[in-house]
Amino acid sequence: MGNDAVFRVDGLRKSFSHIEVLGGVSLQLHAGEITVLMGANGAGKSTLVKIISGVYDHAGGTMHLAGDNFAPNTPAEAIRAGVVTVHQNINDGVVADLDVATNLTLDRLSGKGAPLLFNPGRVRREARAVADRMGLAIDLRARVSDLSLADRQMVAIARAMAHQPKVLILDEPTSSLSSAEADRLFSLLDRLREQGVAILYISHRMSDIRRLADRIVSMRDGVVSGVFDTKPLDYEGAVNAMLGRKIHLDRIEARNSAKPVLTIEGLRIAPSARPISLTLGDGEVVAVTGLVGVGKTALAETLFGLRKPLAGTMALNGKPYAPDTTGEAIAAGVFLVAKDRGENGIVGGFSIQENISLPFHKRMSRFAVLKRGLERATARRQIEDLGIVCRSEKDEMTTLSGGNQQKVMVARWMAQDARLFILDEPFQGVDISARRDIAAKLRASANGRATLLFVTELDEALETADRILVMSEQTIVGEHRNDDVDLDRLLAEVAGGPLHSAA
Amino acid sequence: MTLRDYAIRYGFIVLLFGLIAYFAIAADGFVSPQSAVFIFQSVAITGVLALGVTATLVVGGFDLSIGSVATSAMMAAAYVMVVLEQNVVVAVVVCLLIGAIVGLINGWLIVYMRVPDLLATLGMMFLLVGLQRIPTEGRSIATGMTMPDGSVANGKFADAFLALGRHRFDFFIPNLIPVSVVVLIVLAVLIWFFLEYTRFGRMMYAVGSNERAAELAGAPVKAYKIWAYVISGVFASIGGILLAARLGRGDIASGNNLLLDAVAAALIGYAVLGAAKPNAFGTAVGALFVGILLQGLTMMNAPYYTQDFVKGVVLVVALVFTFALSGRGRR
Numbered sequence: 001m002g003n004d005a006v007f008r009v010d011g012l013r014k015s016f017s018h019i020e021v022l023g024g025v026s027l028q029l030h031a032g033e034i035t036v037l038m039g040a041n042g043a044g045k046s047t048l049v050k051i052i053s054g055v056y057d058h059a060g061g062t063m064h065l066a067g068d069n070f071a072p073n074t075p076a077e078a079i080r081a082g083v084v085t086v087h088q089n090i091n092d093g094v095v096a097d098l099d100v101a102t103n104l105t106l107d108r109l110s111g112k113g114a115p116l117l118f119n120p121g122r123v124r125r126e127a128r129a130v131a132d133r134m135g136l137a138i139d140l141r142a143r144v145s146d147l148s149l150a151d152r153q154m155v156a157i158a159r160a161m162a163h164q165p166k167v168l169i170l171d172e173p174t175s176s177l178s179s180a181e182a183d184r185l186f187s188l189l190d191r192l193r194e195q196g197v198a199i200l201y202i203s204h205r206m207s208d209i210r211r212l213a214d215r216i217v218s219m220r221d222g223v224v225s226g227v228f229d230t231k232p233l234d235y236e237g238a239v240n241a242m243l244g245r246k247i248h249l250d251r252i253e254a255r256n257s258a259k260p261v262l263t264i265e266g267l268r269i270a271p272s273a274r275p276i277s278l279t280l281g282d283g284e285v286v287a288v289t290g291l292v293g294v295g296k297t298a299l300a301e302t303l304f305g306l307r308k309p310l311a312g313t314m315a316l317n318g319k320p321y322a323p324d325t326t327g328e329a330i331a332a333g334v335f336l337v338a339k340d341r342g343e344n345g346i347v348g349g350f351s352i353q354e355n356i357s358l359p360f361h362k363r364m365s366r367f368a369v370l371k372r373g374l375e376r377a378t379a380r381r382q383i384e385d386l387g388i389v390c391r392s393e394k395d396e397m398t399t400l401s402g403g404n405q406q407k408v409m410v411a412r413w414m415a416q417d418a419r420l421f422i423l424d425e426p427f428q429g430v431d432i433s434a435r436r437d438i439a440a441k442l443r444a445s446a447n448g449r450a451t452l453l454f455v456t457e458l459d460e461a462l463e464t465a466d467r468i469l470v471m472s473e474q475t476i477v478g479e480h481r482n483d484d485v486d487l488d489r490l491l492a493e494v495a496g497g498p499l500h501s502a503a
Numbered sequence: 504m505t506l507r508d509y510a511i512r513y514g515f516i517v518l519l520f521g522l523i524a525y526f527a528i529a530a531d532g533f534v535s536p537q538s539a540v541f542i543f544q545s546v547a548i549t550g551v552l553a554l555g556v557t558a559t560l561v562v563g564g565f566d567l568s569i570g571s572v573a574t575s576a577m578m579a580a581a582y583v584m585v586v587l588e589q590n591v592v593v594a595v596v597v598c599l600l601i602g603a604i605v606g607l608i609n610g611w612l613i614v615y616m617r618v619p620d621l622l623a624t625l626g627m628m629f630l631l632v633g634l635q636r637i638p639t640e641g642r643s644i645a646t647g648m649t650m651p652d653g654s655v656a657n658g659k660f661a662d663a664f665l666a667l668g669r670h671r672f673d674f675f676i677p678n679l680i681p682v683s684v685v686v687l688i689v690l691a692v693l694i695w696f697f698l699e700y701t702r703f704g705r706m707m708y709a710v711g712s713n714e715r716a717a718e719l720a721g722a723p724v725k726a727y728k729i730w731a732y733v734i735s736g737v738f739a740s741i742g743g744i745l746l747a748a749r750l751g752r753g754d755i756a757s758g759n760n761l762l763l764d765a766v767a768a769a770l771i772g773y774a775v776l777g778a779a780k781p782n783a784f785g786t787a788v789g790a791l792f793v794g795i796l797l798q799g800l801t802m803m804n805a806p807y808y809t810q811d812f813v814k815g816v817v818l819v820v821a822l823v824f825t826f827a828l829s830g831r832g833r834r
Contacts, residue, residue, distance in 0.1 A: 325723065326719055326721045326722075327721040327722070327723060330721040336719065343715060345719070350709065350712065358716070358717070361706060362702060368701045368703060369700050369701055369702075
């Protein structure tokens with residue numbers, strides 16, 4: 001293969017304010033092949049896609065399309081040159097209030113040579129030609145807002161294909177599709193592959209990857225960490241390259257627990273998922289790992305009363321536990337540090353002190369009047385306890401670094417004693433020292449409660465947990481005591497297939 | 504603190520004192536107890552409405568229906584006493600109920616029907632403007648009026664009710680402080696304490712700043728939002744009661760400026776002391792600011808359209824203070 005690549009990227013670099021996001025990425029796409037790009041959050045996938053599609057410019061390296069230098073300044077330039085991208089958010093690719101025909105020909109409405117007047121007849125003729133080429137069986141007069149997500153996705157891809165590009169980039173196209181809908185997408189992609197389009201397919205779903213991939217490229221920390229193109233493809237190797245251990249930082253002493261705190265029986269969190277049963281013990285730190293989109297957050301939200309399980313029961317300290325609201329969960333002693341602190345945690349404009357006291361107003365007030373002295377004392381204690389770097393408890397959150405903001409989020413929920421303490425991706429966007437501080441604090445304070453972590457990165461699980469559970473397809477598929485973990489088996493479980501030796 | 508910080512924090516207070524100083528020189532008789540009381544009286548009703556709308560601003564909403572809730576309450580008070588010949592307690596209770604019910608409907612539309620706040624309360628505003636005129640077929644309500652069916656309404660405003668708008672307490676000088684000003688001060692202190700010192704107020708700010716974070720902290724976010732609109736509705740109806748008591752009749756032509764003045768006061772409040780958020784103290788100062796401006800301009804014989812123009816300028820400048828200078832507009 002090597003040199004007959006339609007599209008090649010060599011040594012691409014990109015930094016955002018001194019933080020290097022891409023550190024010399026090289027990638028080749030071949031005509032008539034689907035190349036799958038894998039990588040955890042923050043690995044640099046999105047940045048790479050945005051550079052290729054002309055949204056960002058790059059600081060170093062070159063790109064070539066069919067032998068010619070390719071350096072688009074705008075998305076429109078990239079499209080004209082023959083590189084089109086369908087972004088993750090389906091609704092970015094279509095205009096909901098227009099009909100399908102107009103959507104399919106939208107890019108011809110503007111730019112050089114576009115006619116002054118809108119001619120519905122011509123639009124429909126052109127749209128018909130595009131739809132036929134793609135084998136698209138959708139009523140061209142239907143409004144896009146009336147279509148299912150899968151149909152919108154098809155329209156977005158068909159619209160992209162109307163340019164007859166040489167390279168098509170799909171960013172997590174199945175993340176909101178059902179498996180039947182995804183099958184329709186796959187047969188469309190098969191068709192495009194036969195037509196000789198070079199496709200770059202970004203996904204976390206192993207079932208998609210197994211179905212489609214001709215080659216797999218794994219990314220990690222802004223560099224390509226593995227390329228797999230000999231058949232049969234080494235899926236575990238690809239997952240390992242994306243998530244596997246770099247260096248082992250701290251070995252931890254795995255503890256056992258005798259006293260159960262939370263018991264889950266036959267819990268189902270998605271319609272076709274197998275039920276989950278597990279027990280969490282007092283003093284135990286358990287990490288649930290798995291790829292993005294396998295249901296980790298859904299499980300966390302079910303435990304915290306944000307969504308209802310489809311089946312099954314939960315018991316906390318031997319008593320039935322079925323929270324209807326987050327308020328009930330908190331009252332029962334179940335606390336959640338939600339993922340994505342900016343979105344789900346931080347109250348902007350509130351000081352550190354006010355952010356810490358947020359869930360416990362009732363316990364910190366008399367006749368509904370907040371006891372400010374107690375509030376301040378609690379905040380000071382927590383700042384001291386977690387080593388939050390700040391001038392005082394009155395500081396605003398925006399003045400803190402990412403790691404310290406995350407410490408405030410953890411401090412908020414450690415201000416009171418939990419029975420079950422859940423942390424969803426607590427180490428995301430956190431520097432290494434803050435991450436170790438938080439992990440050490442969690443382990444040191446673990447007695448008296450059960451601690452449940454949801455993490456994508458294996459290292460994070462191996463550094464903090466006594467026990468590691470693996471999730472795949474909305475259920476738990478494996479369990480490991482963090483004590484000479486069989487990494488091959490663990491990676492095979494993450495990759496979601498039967499264990500077989502690497503090819 | 505840099506000069507810029509000082510400008511953000513104290514700019515508006517300085518402007519307020521500058522304004523007072525200017526009118527003291529330019530307008531004869533501006534500096535006198537009577538003039539001060541007149542200003543307080545003129546801002547009382549607007550101020551009560553502005554304090555209510557502050558509650559909805561705190562949870563990240565907005566209430567455009569306050570003006571029409573106030574006039575509806577005024578018409579209802581007149582109808583209850585003049586046409587139905589009921590006593591003062593019934594009249595007040597009916598008004599407060601109207602405010603609470605409108606608030607509940609607003610909250611329900613916004614929280615459960617997912618209508619954007621501006622549109623829901625705009626719709627409610629139009630609805631109420633029409634509704635309040637249906638019982639009398641568009642006529643103002645006063646003792647001795649002829650009803651649509653030809654009968655004559657013989658009820659009259661109770662003295663106790665009129666006292667709400669007309670009685671004055673002695674304060675160093677006899678007959679100085681009107682009841683409406685006392686009502687304003689009491690409500691301002693109440694809502695200020697509620698927002699700043701109780702856990703409910705704190706959580707309302709959290710809901711307004713990051714709804715998702717508030718929910719994940721265990722707060723019943725929907726209930727908080729609905730309560731904010733109920734507070735707004737009830738405060739607006741109190742404003743309506745004061746208006747009816749001052750006028751002594753149900754006047755369909757009055758209350759046109761209430762919405763604009765109240766919203767201006769609440770938004771000017773963002774800029775007071777660099778708060779950059781809705782707050783009761785700022786709202787009170789904002790209402791005072793608008794009141795002083797209008798009183799001063801009136802004493803200088805500026806026509807009403809000039810006054811509207813100046814009010815608009817002040818509002819725009821205050822918003823620039825809040826959003827551009829303090830750099831918090833993105834929140």
